[in-house]
Amino acid sequence: MIQLHDKTFVPFINEKTISAAIKKLANQIASDLNDEVPVFIGVLNGAFMVVSDLMKVYPRNCEVSFVKMASYEGTGSTGKVQELIGINENLRGRQVVLVEDIVDTGNTLEVLYEIFSKQDVKSLKTATLFFKPEAYKKSLKIDYIGIEIPNKFIVGYGLDYDGLGRNFPEVYQLKTQQMTNIILFGPPGAGKGTQAEFLKDTYNLVHISTGDVFRYNIKNETELGLSAKSYIDKGQLVPDEVTINMLKAEVEKNEGANGFIFDGFPRTEAQAKALDKLLSSKNTQVNGMVALEVDDEVLVKRLLERGKTSGRPDDADESIIRNRIKVYYDETAILKDYYQKQDKYFGVNGVGSIEEITERLNNVIDAL
Numbered sequence: 442m443i444q445l446h447d448k449t450f451v452p453f454i455n456e457k458t459i460s461a462a463i464k465k466l467a468n469q470i471a472s473d474l475n476d477e478v479p480v481f482i483g484v485l486n487g488a489f490m491v492v493s494d495l496m497k498v499y500p501r502n503c504e505v506s507f508v509k510m511a512s513y514e515g516t517g518s519t520g521k522v523q524e525l526i527g528i529n530e531n532l533r534g535r536q537v538v539l540v541e542d543i544v545d546t547g548n549t550l551e552v553l554y555e556i557f558s559k560q561d562v563k564s565l566k567t568a569t570l571f572f573k574p575e576a577y578k579k580s581l582k583i584d585y586i587g588i589e590i591p592n593k594f595i596v597g598y599g600l601d602y603d604g605l606g607r608n609f610p611e612v613y614q615l616k617t618q619q620m621t622n623i624i625l626f627g628p629p630g631a632g633k634g635t636q637a638e639f640l641k642d643t644y645n646l647v648h649i650s651t652g653d654v655f656r657y658n659i660k661n662e663t664e665l666g667l668s669a670k671s672y673i674d675k676g677q678l679v680p681d682e683v684t685i686n687m688l689k690a691e692v693e694k695n696e697g698a699n700g701f702i703f704d705g706f707p708r709t710e711a712q713a714k715a716l717d718k719l720l721s722s723k724n725t726q727v728n729g730m731v732a733l734e735v736d737d738e739v740l741v742k743r744l745l746e747r748g749k750t751s752g753r754p755d756d757a758d759e760s761i762i763r764n765r766i767k768v769y770y771d772e773t774a775i776l777k778d779y780y781q782k783q784d785k786y787f788g789v790n791g792v793g794s795i796e797e798i799t800e801r802l803n804n805v806i807d808a809l
């Protein structure tokens with residue numbers, strides 16, 4: 442995944458596929474032109490890479506030159522004026538092959554074709570590495586096409602987005618799908634863990650459980666883990682900065698993810714703000730705080746039931762259970778308020794069968 446200006450691009454066509462397509466182009470051209478030495482005319486800027494690679498695999502002698510289309514706003518009623526700069530070779534009687542990196546609507550190629558057909562050349566052929574059939578609006582036949590692609594915006598291998606991206610040896614496409622980042626909440630016994638697993642699979646999200654992240658970092662004695670441990674050992678709260686840096690590392694480990702489920706974080710408004718900042722630095726955001734809502738009495742009953750088999754002492758004692766539920770509401774009230782103000786709080790009825798609850802969650806997330 443690459444970031445150019447404000448946009449994210451994901452891998453689309455690899456180097457191997459590109460070089461195979463170029464070899465195919467070179468061989469087709471060579472077999473059509475026989476022993477005559479062609480003049481490849483590359484259209485700058487985009488075509489510099491394809492022309493270079495095409496020549497390297499061209500099986501016979503060939504020549505090269507480049508042109509550039511310069512368009513500027515004409516005065517009066519003429520509108521856009523296209524001017525060609527760079528042809529000074531004498532092309533009379535030559536076999537000319539116009540080489541484009543990409544043909545989209547075909548406007549550029551048509552203009553070029555007209556200009557070159559007036560040059561008294563022996564033959565004029567057109568070649569392009571990439572072609573978007575769905576976008577093409579012209580009747581001019583393109584003689585050599587490397588790879589047909591859907592009507593998507595691509596970069597790399599000479600192609601740019603506002604100047605950037607030309608240097609990549611492979612091709613990327615614009616990532617249109619936005620990330621889905623969910624903060625999942627639910628009181629103890631609400632079934633958060635079970636539902637997180639389903640959400641993760643359905644939406645292909647990465648589940649970041651803060652508890653797991655802490656345990657992982659401390660166990661593996663990462664710098665952040667050691668720092669966190671030093672506070673824990675002193676009986677102090679781990680500063681938000683340490684926690685957010687651990688999450689940042691998790692997010693960065695999963696570049697290209699469809700999104701994240703944050704579980705156990707944020708716990709304070711300061712953390713919520715830090716999370717907003719982190720995600721915005723990745724050009725994304727929190728889409729919603731999704732909270733499973735279950736009546737206290739139902740939770741108490743469920744947890745006592747679970748306590749009979751789980752052996753967890755905190756599940757066996759009703760007053761401990763009630764206190765855990767109270768702590769949950771005390772902690773989340775601020776966050777509920779924080780996200781509600783941004784219209785990002787979604788309460789989901791957490792009473793019912795697992796399937797029913799999953800469906801309710803899916804409905805909320807599909808609408809995000």
Ligand code: IMP
Nearest residue numbers: 544545546547548549593594595600601
């Ligand atoms: P045309 O619409 O065929 O005239 O293409 C015009 C120009 O738009 C091309 O020469 C490229 O410079 C640019 N272009 C078209 N599609 C893309 C793309 O997907 N990525 C980057 N540039 C493109």
Ligand code: MG
Nearest residue numbers: 484485486487
């Ligand atoms: Mg071009």
